[in-house]
Amino acid sequence: MFTARDTAEIDADVESVFAFLDDPRNHAAVTPRLEDVRDVERLSNGGKRLAYTYRMAGLGIDGEIVQTVHEPNERMTFELRGRLTGTIDLTFEPADGGTRLTYAAKYDLPENALTVLGEPVVRRFNERQVRATLDAVAERFADGAD
Template identity: 70%
Template structure:
């Protein structure tokens, strides 16, 4: 992992093949269901690369942050890359690889937060927050397939 306090990365085994996991992650409504704090996904537009552009609202520390996500890489069944634009900036990189028992899903992210009380809390607090959010999203994806 990077020393950047706004970067986080983690992996999990998902009990489904990469094609199925990729298709699940290709639906923006599923991101709202698995990502803590993501409260609204709207204005979804298809892009020529197979990805999507959409608007979102993310709640952090009681405040809503609106922005746009543009999928820059749509490489079935191996990779999704999203650029976050607006007050919350960054990149989300989802990589899928076949593994015994299903798919190894790796979630890497780098975030740029708006300057406010959150960023003044300091790097260790921000790093732990990002790592917890990312881990929760991975566990939520895995749980969707464990239920089936």
């Protein structure tokens, strides 16, 4: 199991950041290598179920994401199913007139990705992906853009 966790300060209120990330198509806009989000279905808990394609080590990996926790303006938790398994937990906290967004991920990767890349490379890759995603969300709200 690989873990990655990081936090960013977003120059927008919690409600705006949560609303932005509550749309799965926006995840594709800010998550490097997430190529496609499709078949979005709203769940009774307010969350979503969707299919996705993620590119890793030159391969397109298809899977499903189910949002198991949907606490408006506080938290979203996603379960990854398919060849990539794990969880992604996003927490939203008011901070200095903006939002402190924390992204915590736990992943199990397909064996071939580990074999090809090696554990240290995969670990650094995951940490960079989390940081890049947080930076992309922050950029979306920089200077009142969203």
